Amino acid sequence: MTSLRVLPLGGLGEIGKNMTVVEYEDRIVVVDVGLRFPTADMMGIDLVLPDFTYLRERAQDIEAIVITHGHEDHVGALPWVLRELGETTVPVVYGGPLTVAMARSKLDEHKLREANLEALPDGEMVRLGPFELELVHMTHSIPDSAAVALTCELGTVLVTGDYKFDQTPVDGIPADVSRLAELGREGLLLLCGDSTNADRPGFSPSESVVGPALEDLFARCEGRIVVTSFASNIHRVQQVIDAAAVLDRKVSLIGRSMRKNVNIGRSLGHIEIPEGMLVPAREIDDFPDHKLVIVSTGSQGEPLSALRRMAHRDHPAVELHDGDTVVFSATPIPGNERAVNDTVDRLYHIGCDVVTAADAPIHASGHGYAEELKLMLNLVRPRYVMPFHGDFKRIHLHTRLAEAVGLDPKDVFQGENGRPLQVDERGARWGSREQAGMIFVDGVDIGDPADVALRDRRMLSADGIFIVVATVSEQDGRSVVPPEVIFRGVPSEPDGQLVEEICAVVDASLARAAQEEIREIDLLQEVLHDDLAEFVYERLRRRPMVLPVVVEV
C-alpha cells in the first residue's frame, strides 16, 4: 500500500531553516527551503542550511518547490538548493506574488536566472503529479503568506507556514478561515502547524494596533525619530510612513534591504507612499529634526546593519545625537539579545531616548498565540497532527494544545528533523530515519559541520597555534639549523626562555627519533607533535594547536 510521507528536513527541534519533503507514489513536493543564521560557536560560518542530501538523491522525482512566504527561514536556502540540484531540474517554484518576487531577487544576486518561478494565486488549484496543490491565504508579518494544501488520494496535508489569525490586517485581507473550515469539513488528513508562539497564552495582538501606538509615540517626540524594524515587514513600514505623514514628517529609508523590500512591495501594490514623502539619505541634514523619521535596518543588532553603525557613530549618512528617539519596532530573536542590548546601551550613551516593545505596543508578533493554534485545530479538524516550526519545548506545548481541543495523544506526532511520518489508510506511524542536519555556508562553498576546518578553527580560537619548523639532514635526520618556533594567539606570550626550551625539546625528539631510526617525515612529525604538545601543556596549562613541520634538506 502506498503511503503519504512527510519528511521534515529542518524546523523541528530548532527555530529556523524550515524545509519539508511531502511524498506520494515516489513523487515529491518540497515545502519551504529556509536557512538559519549561525550561532557564536560556528566560527566564520556565514549561513546554516538544512542538509538536503535526501533531495540530491531524489532530484528527478521533484514535482515542485512551494514557498509559504518570503522570510529567510522559509526561502533563504533556495539559491543553494537550486544550484546543487540543477536549476532546471526542479520543474517549478511556486509561491504568492511577493514571495516569488523576493525569491527571484535572491536568485538574481546568486546569478541564477534559469529557474522557473511562478506566482500562484491563493485558492487556485495546480496538479503536481499525484498531488493537487493549493495556497490558502494566511496573515503573517509579511504580505502574501500562505498555507500549503497538498491533496492526494489518501487525503489532504496542510502545512501552515507561519501564521496568525489577524482579524484586522493592514491590507484588509484576513486569513481564509472559510477555506480552512471547508478543508476541515472535507476531513483533513494531517496538519503540520507553526508552533512558534505555542508558549504564549491568548490571542496575538493585531498588526493594526501598532499604527496608532506609533502615532501616539511620534506625537510625543520633539527631536528626530529613528524606527528600526524587519525590512520585510512591509505593513509595518507602511504604518511608520502613515504615522509620519499624519505628523507632517518626511521619511528616509536607510539600509540596503530596507530600500530593496520597499521597492518590491511598492511595485506589487503592498505599500503606498505619498508623493514627495521620501527623502534620500544624503538630504537628511536639510530637514529639521522634528520633521524627520528615519526607517532603518538593524533591529537585531546585526554587526554591519545601519542602526548598529549609527550606534557606533560610524554611519556615513546619519549622526545620532542627544534628543533623537530610537524606536525598536521588533523584538530580539532568541540569541540576538546581547547584540540588541549592546546597541541600545550605546544609543543611551550617545544621549538618545530608546523605546522598545516593552515600553509601548509598537510591535506585534507575526505568529499566532496558543488560542490561535487551537482555533486552527478546530477549523481544520485534522485526523493527525505534527507540530512544526519550533524547538522541542514548543513542539511539546503545541502537542498539549492539540490534546486540549480533543485530539487523541496517539494522533499527535512530536517529530524531529529526518524522521518521516508515514500515513496510509491503516493509520500513521514513523518511518525509518533519513539523513538530516545542518550544512554550513562558509564563504561561497557549502560543507559539513563536522568538517575539519571548523574543528580546527574552534581549537585555534581557544588557545592559538604553535608552529615549529625543524630542518633536518636527508642523510642522518639530525637538525641542520636551529628549529624555528612561531606562535600566534597563544595565551601568555611565550618568552625567549620558553622558546629555547622548546628548541631543546625538538632537538631531543629528533635525536631520539634518529636513534630509533624513525626517518619517515610523517612519523617524525608525529613524534615531535606528541613531545611538544605534552611540554607546552605542562608549561602553559593550555592546549594550543601544535604543528611541527619537518623540512629535509
Add this chain to the structure above:
Amino acid sequence: MTSLRVLPLGGLGEIGKNMTVVEYEDRIVVVDVGLRFPTADMMGIDLVLPDFTYLRERAQDIEAIVITHGHEDHVGALPWVLRELGETTVPVVYGGPLTVAMARSKLDEHKLREANLEALPDGEMVRLGPFELELVHMTHSIPDSAAVALTCELGTVLVTGDYKFDQTPVDGIPADVSRLAELGREGLLLLCGDSTNADRPGFSPSESVVGPALEDLFARCEGRIVVTSFASNIHRVQQVIDAAAVLDRKVSLIGRSMRKNVNIGRSLGHIEIPEGMLVPAREIDDFPDHKLVIVSTGSQGEPLSALRRMAHRDHPAVELHDGDTVVFSATPIPGNERAVNDTVDRLYHIGCDVVTAADAPIHASGHGYAEELKLMLNLVRPRYVMPFHGDFKRIHLHTRLAEAVGLDPKDVFQGENGRPLQVDERGARWGSREQAGMIFVDGVDIGDPADVALRDRRMLSADGIFIVVATVSEQDGRSVVPPEVIFRGVPSEPDGQLVEEICAVVDASLARAAQEEIREIDLLQEVLHDDLAEFVYERLRRRPMVLPVVVEV
C-alpha cells in the same frame, strides 16, 4: 582644598566587575573587587577583571579593601588584585562574616594565605586613616550583604552594593532602614546606588514568596524534582530544603560550588538542614523518584555545570528521564539566554517537564525595583548621586528616578569607569580621567584585551591559517627544496592544484626577491606574506592568516 574622590574602575556602563576607589587626603579605601564572565567574542578568555593599574601605582596608599557581599561580581577579582599589589601590602580586607568566609575560600584556591581578612559586624565603626568605615546591613540574594558608609571630614559617601528592601527576608533581618534614615538626617554627601533593576517599576517581590510557590509546585510533581539555582543563594537553597521536608522528600546537592556554599553557609548558621535529610549523589538511585529533590548548579546553562551535563545525558550520577520535573529557580543573566534555552530544550527532548520563573513565582530578584531605589533616595537624602552597577540605560533610568524624588539634575552624575567624581565644600565635579577598562585572565596569566594573542585568535577563528615554509640557500636566497604548504581551519579545503599554485607564487616571490637582492629574512617573509595574502584572497575570497616561514640552510 582637599576633595573626596570617588573613582569607579568597574560596574558603570556594564553589568559586572564592580570596583570603586574612594580617596581622601591621598588615602584610599577600595570598595568591591569584582569580575565579569567573558562574552562569546573574547575567545579562550576565562575571566574579565577591572583594569586596576591605578591601584598598582597607589598600592602604598591603600587603607583597606571592603567587600559588600560574596558574589563574584563584587569579590571575584580579589585573588588577582592581592597577588599583583602584594598580599600583605593591603593592610586589611573587610566584609561581613559570610563574605569574608567566601573570600577566604577563594584565596585558598589560589594558594594566597597571607592576606589579612577581617569580618566586620554591621554597625561597628572602624577608623581607616582619614575615613571612618561602617557596614550597614542590607538584604540581597546572599546573606551578609551590606552597604558601605565611608565618612571623612567632608561628609559621608554611601556605596550601596547590591540591595533590595525585603521586608520579610528568610532570615528575618531586614535592611537597616533606621541607620539609613539616620545617615540621611545627618546629611549624606554622596550616594552611589545599585541601578540593576532601575528599569522595573514597583517593588521587588520578597524572597519569602518563593518558598510557598516551591512547595505548591513540588506538591503537584509526581516524579523526581531537580531544582537549579545560584549556589550562593543560600536562603533559596534553604527554602528548597524546607519545601522538600514538608513533602517528605530527601535532598541531594549536586555540583561542587553548591556543596561548598552550603557547607560555608551551614558553618555560619545561615542554613539549617534536618538530620538525615541529605543524600549523597551516589545514593540517589536508592530512593524512589517521588522521594527525591535534587538541587543542582547550572541555572545559567554553564558549559560544564551539573545541569547542563544532565541535559546532555552526560552526568555521572544523575540520569534524567520522562517524568522528571526540572525547576529553574533563577532567571538567565543577559547573554546567557541561548545557553539556558538550549538546556531547557534538551530537557524537553529527554521528556522532562520544565518550570521556569515565567510559569510560577519561583524566583525573586535580589535587586530592588524602581520604587525601592526611590525609597533609598528618600531615606538617605543625598546631596549628590552617582548611579552605580548598571549599563548606560540603567544609569540613565536611575538618574530619572533621582529627579523624580526631587533631586536637581545637576546633582546627579552619570559616570563611566575611570571618571572620578570630586566633591568638596564648593560642590561636585568630574576630575580628569584615570586608566580603566578590562584585563583578561587567559589561563593563569592576566593581560591586556588589546593583546596580540586575542587579535590573532579572532583572525584564526574566522578564516584559519596558511603556513608556507620556504627553505632557501644561504648563498643565493633561492629555494633549495619545494615549499611546504600547510593549512588549518581554512574555508573550502584547498585542493592539490591550489597548493601547487601557492608553491608557484612562493617561487616567483623568492626569485623576485633574489633579483632585488632582498636577503634579510624578515624582509623576505614580508614580501612572501604580501604576495601570498593577495593570491589567497583572490582565490578564496577569504582572509586566513598567512604565515610565511623562511629557513636558511
